[in-house]
Amino acid sequence: MSKVRVRFAPSPTGGLHLGGVRTVLFNYLFAKHHGGDFIVRVEDTDQTRWVAGAEEYIFDCLKWCGLEPDESVLHGGDFAPYRQSERKAIYRQYADQLIEAGHAYYAFDTSEELEKMREELKAKGSHSLQYDQAIRMGMNNSLRLLPEETAALLAAGTPYVVRIKMPANEFVSFTDMIRGELSFDTNTVDDKVLLKADGMPTYHLAVVVDDFLMKISHAFRGEEWLPSAPVHILLWKYLFGLDAMPAWAHLPLILKPDGNGKLSKRDGDRLGFPVYAMDWTDPKTSEITKGFKEIGFMPQAFVNLLAVLGWNDGSQQELFSIEELIEKFSMEKVHKGGAKFDYEKAKWFNHEWIKKSAAPDLLSLVKKVMESNQLSISNDDYLLTVIELVKERCTLLTDFYEQGKFFFEAPVNWDLPSVQPKWDAGKKSFFESFAQALQTVEIWDVASIENTFKALATEHNIKVGELQMIFRVMLVGSKMGPGVFVIAQAIGREDSIARVQKALQHF
RNA sequence: GCCGCGUUGGUCAAGGGGUUAAGACGCCUCCCUUUCACGGAGGAAUCACGGGUUCGAAUCCCGUACGUGGUACCA
CATH class of the missing domain: 3.90.800.10 (Glutamyl-tRNA Synthetase; Domain 3)
Structure with missing residues (x-):
């Protein structure tokens, strides 16, 4: 068999839809599995539908997904031009x-x-x-x-x-x-x-002409093209001969979650989830359509969830890296029927990818999230610690702000309804003593802080549990986050004491 | 309307003549944690329908229903 060459042929008319990305992905996986080439050819033959910026945007999306073409308008190649209008x-x-x-x-x-x-x-x-x-x-x-x-x-x-x-x-x-x-x-x-x-x-x-001229060996496209397939086959027969024709595969559609039909941008707006890979700004109306990237998805998760929408390798595995996908992908295992898109499951994939990623790999992504929330990060090592501490409770990258901000900023209001019923003179006196005791803890680590806390609780004859909850609200502002003593250790002695004292004035 | 394609829990799906019909998401219960998650243990829930073929059909065949795509000087 001659070299495998596949193409994705988008028309630059707007945002890049999740179904489009999946078509790219299947093309890409097939090509790489067979050591072949992946080509992107811009199909801009309809001048009336051409939209400024759409072409560049499509390439940005592919780059974000890590699905870079071997040949294209942007990457060059022996079969240029790659834009049909040219x-x-x-x-x-x-x-x-x-x-x-x-x-x-x-x-x-x-x-x-x-x-x-x-x-x-x-x-x-x-x-x-x-x-x-x-x-x-x-x-x-x-x-x-x-x-x-x-x-x-x-x-x-x-x-x-x-x-x-x-x-x-x-x-x-x-x-x-x-x-x-x-x-x-x-x-x-x-x-x-x-x-x-x-x-x-x-x-x-x-x-037909371009697939021939560009030596395309396998042509993959959405199921919506099936009815016009006979036209293409006949054209191949008349022009170049059936022997030269690429092998075809018509991919199943991605359907809307609730009812009938192909998933569209409108469904995303209506049901509250992204449909485009990245934010898309309509050049005419300036209307912004949210993308998976900006909502907080990792590209690995996005690619992963798309890959298993309509394909699986027959095993129970659901989490795949791009390398594993390349190794395991086969067109024969792609389903015939369309699949409804399930945003809950999509988020689960992202959650899994965040959990399995090492903190350093998350660093720059999380830093961006923090900074876009006006939280400037001066110490990468500290952020790394925070990421490690909170990543398992972040479904989207954007969750890192809510889950991590109290490591950087003292709370300005507290979950008083949870504290006040349990607040009394005894507790108050406990925390006054505790703030003092913290000054003299010799080694500032989880065990020392915890021991000091518990010893003091026993001394004051108060149950540790209730105290812990209050301590948490003092440090965090609400009943969330990792273990309290872990938080105290992370934010440091000065800050811990300051937060307790500040809370003492408001409770 | 016509033509094509499809149909396993709510969703993604394994399974391609003999299975108690996997697994995952979501949901519910419990454990862990006096937070929220993570993790763990359970639970409810499925072969669209009707005919064949067969000793035996989720699996093969035919109908029907339903869904979906196309039916543009759009891709």
């Missing part, structure tokens, strides 16, 4: 070739005429509203027109498109790596537009 001239000759061979034709129908045609079909109660063999001889195209008429129209500069001429009574079949043998009746497929009036190819032509 390849415009290439497609025309293949369209001409198809026309000459009788596999395609010129169509001069205006959009009004097309609309009228569909209206009429509908009125007649037709089952199909397609531009197909049933109606094409009644339309304004080179199939019906005399050659002279066509030539005259072309000479006059009449706008036209090129359509594929779907053959009658044929079955187009191919093997899908996920679904197996698939077969389509050409009678049910329409004469798709190949070249638009502006001279740009549609997806149908461009994907």
